[in-house]
Amino acid sequence: MSKKVQAIYVWWQKPIIDRELLESLPNLKVIANSGVGIDHLDLKLISSFGVKMANAPNAVSSSTADTGMALLLASAKRLVEGCQIAVSPNTEYFAADWMGDEVTGATLGIIGMGRIGYKIARRAKAFEMKILYHNRNRRTEEEERAVGATYCTKIEDLLQQSDFVMLVVSLTPQTCKLIGKRELEWMKPTATLINISRGPVVDQNALVEALQNGVIKAAALDVTYPEPLPRDHPLLKLKNILITPHLGVKTDKATRMITEEAVANILAALNG
Numbered sequence: 001m002s003k004k005v006q007a008i009y010v011w012w013q014k015p016i017i018d019r020e021l022l023e024s025l026p027n028l029k030v031i032a033n034s035g036v037g038i039d040h041l042d043l044k045l046i047s048s049f050g051v052k053m054a055n056a057p058n059a060v061s062s063s064t065a066d067t068g069m070a071l072l073l074a075s076a077k078r079l080v081e082g083c084q085i086a087v088s089p090n091t092e093y094f095a096a097d098w099m100g101d102e103v104t105g106a107t108l109g110i111i112g113m114g115r116i117g118y119k120i121a122r123r124a125k126a127f128e129m130k131i132l133y134h135n136r137n138r139r140t141e142e143e144e145r146a147v148g149a150t151y152c153t154k155i156e157d158l159l160q161q162s163d164f165v166m167l168v169v170s171l172t173p174q175t176c177k178l179i180g181k182r183e184l185e186w187m188k189p190t191a192t193l194i195n196i197s198r199g200p201v202v203d204q205n206a207l208v209e210a211l212q213n214g215v216i217k218a219a220a221l222d223v224t225y226p227e228p229l230p231r232d233h234p235l236l237k238l239k240n241i242l243i244t245p246h247l248g249v250k251t252d253k254a255t256r257m258i259t260e261e262a263v264a265n266i267l268a269a270l271n272g
């Protein structure tokens, strides 16, 4: 059976592709990943077996950008807290001192302006947000103009000016703990950090401290490390946090598109 296997489709970071598995599949030609992030795959090991790798960057981008905006809006408008209060037996809530943050006209700093980052910028433009971005490669002037985004060479400038900071980078050795104590201190005390990339892009201990001490106002995280967080993790005890279980791309439509992209990738690899 294992001699026949020519392709593997990796469904959401499982199964683990290790040496033992690769050695047991002598005819394996390609591994197609279901999402865009491939930080859970050992590319060196895989390519040392002559196996090709593919991800599905096109299919995921719209749905993941939607999740980023959903987190931004939910955090700014305190939707989860509001829902909890509205359904609670306490009917006094109408008198509560209830203030959210204005999204319209606020400054959004996008770190990572690939496909997903750019789609977030398009959505943010519709909310009349001022958009700053930082990326390894600058977008063309035309692309910047289309979404009204301003490039920041230094991450520091973006962090200092943004009301919302959205992390959309891939996890690499360069982006691991990209946002630590120093970077959080660069942010405004009224700012919110939103992470839809990978948990380890943020130094979680530094984030806990920053949220506890009012260094930043709030955080909205679709990704953490580990996932899920242990139930006694200090992040789960904070009020100024919104955490979702890596919802990212997950919709029926995107899942179908991802599978189609993966199948196309597999066929392309098998056909040379």
Ligand SMILES: O=CC(=O)O
Residues within 6 Å of the ligand: 034, 035, 036, 037, 038, 060, 248, 249
């Ligand atoms: O996390 C989601 C992805 O990598 O596409």
